[in-house]
Amino acid sequence: MAMNPFKPTAGKMPPILIGRESAIEEFTEGLDNGAGAPGRIMLVTGQRGFGKTVLLTEFRRIASERKWQVISETASPGVAQRLIDALASNGPHIEQASISPSIGIPGIANASLGQINLSSNTIPLTLRNAISKRLQSGKIGKGKGILITIDETQAASIDDLVAIATAVQHVTTSIDETDIPDTEKKGVAIVFAGLPSVVNDLVNDNVTTFLRRALRCELDNVPLLDVKNAFLESVVDSGKTMNDDDAWRAAQATDGYPYMVQLVGYYMWQSAQRRHSDVITGDDIAAGIADAQIAFDDAVCAPALDGLKSAEIEFLHALTADYPKATAIGDITSRTGRSRSWVNKYRAALIKDRVIRSAGHGLVAFAVPHLGEYLKRTA
Missing domain, CATH: 3.40.50.300 (P-loop containing nucleotide triphosphate hydrolases)
Incomplete structure (x- = not known):
């Protein structure tokens, strides 16, 4: 039985570490x-x-x-x-530990700087x-x-x-x-x-x-040409085929985002497998992209927003009107009704966390693929 070569599970080794x-x-x-x-x-x-x-x-x-x-x-x-x-x-049993600088270990009393007490006798043992x-x-x-x-x-x-x-x-x-x-x-x-x-x-x-x-x-986005070639190589190695145009269409849908590469690859391959076909067609590509988008939203877009401040979410919503194009800082100021200093503050914070990126002088854009589209749908 043929096995799907794409591995979108977190930490699971994909067949090709493209771009790394x-x-x-x-x-x-x-x-x-x-x-x-x-x-x-x-x-x-x-x-x-x-x-x-x-x-x-x-x-x-x-x-x-x-x-x-x-x-x-x-x-x-x-x-x-x-x-x-x-x-x-392989050594003595550790009863209590603390590591310099002072770190409390849950359920264990703090020890002196970097010292560990052993059951056999007390020996200073730092990391x-x-x-x-x-x-x-x-x-x-x-x-x-x-x-x-x-x-x-x-x-x-x-x-x-x-x-x-x-x-x-x-x-x-x-x-x-x-x-x-x-x-x-x-x-x-x-x-x-x-x-x-x-x-x-x-x-x-x-x-x-x-x-x-x-x-x-x-780590950054993988060049789309590398993604296309990886699709072609992985599909052939798995015993199936796809044409060059379909591979390019699938690659474009990933935006070079490694996790999305695995998702699109997995679902397009699985679509063909359900038909008991060795050929991945344009319809399989379309089905794979749609299924991958749902999985990507749940695994990447929603978590990317977790922990963000309400002001940062407000900032991001101001970008959705221009998505997938970049947004001018002046437009964010007018859409939010906030001061320039407010906009600059949260622009810096979101860039630091790689949620958005600088897209040229006075411009910003989403750094997480499909996040703008996700915000539009969930607004």
Whole structure:
């Protein structure tokens, strides 16, 4: 039985990581080029649906293939404690923990700065020491190390993230100061992934200035020609066919948005499959686009508005009259009846969160595909 090659589920590996080749290459080179290589510390940013989680999955696959140990975490309260638990999983049982800067662990009393109390005896064990101990273990070979991926960084406290970044900084510095050849040094690699504003806050924190030297990977829309070619290649590999014009029509409907690429691909392929046909037709494309739009609204457009202030929603509604074209700042001022300073304030906030983007001098447009259309329909 033929299997649908498109994977729109969050974090599920798609058949082709189109448009992400340079990020994958830089990460791979970071692991292969030894201690101190730039690709070992990366910051991946992008809006929801741009493929951050998928990219982290690929990074972990690459690291595992190279015999690195991998620790994967999704940021949420207690992420720093869970990292220590994972690193010390083969060691004594951890009874209580706190990580510098001061972080309260739910259900556990605060400990002194960076100290962990063990059941066997009391030994100061910071996150830094937990990483160092795992690196010194015989389970990690020469020139290998530990990869830590932190997804959804916007869900973690800045204190947690600073603590993790600081620990990695100290471990990396200690490794660099040894006289072991770089090719034999055991190292640590870390990748933070999240929405742009939160990752920017992490970089700009005075405690984690070393992250300003990290490789930045800002995920953006995929060129439509690449999308079209990926559709053609994936469809053929799955045992079906489609013509060039239909592939281009499907690509245009995605706006190059990675999640929409997977949705359109999935539903157009499934439409042909329901007909027991090996040919994806124009009707399948139309059905796929319609089904993909519904799924995209629920998974991307609605969540993109969650947590926005009422003033920000008001600002966005002022853009819908021009959608899909850009809107002049002066028109937003007149449509909302607000002052120029009010408009400038929320323009800056929405650009920072990548909900809108600058579209030229005095112009803004939606940064999330189809969001303007969604707002029109739900107004």
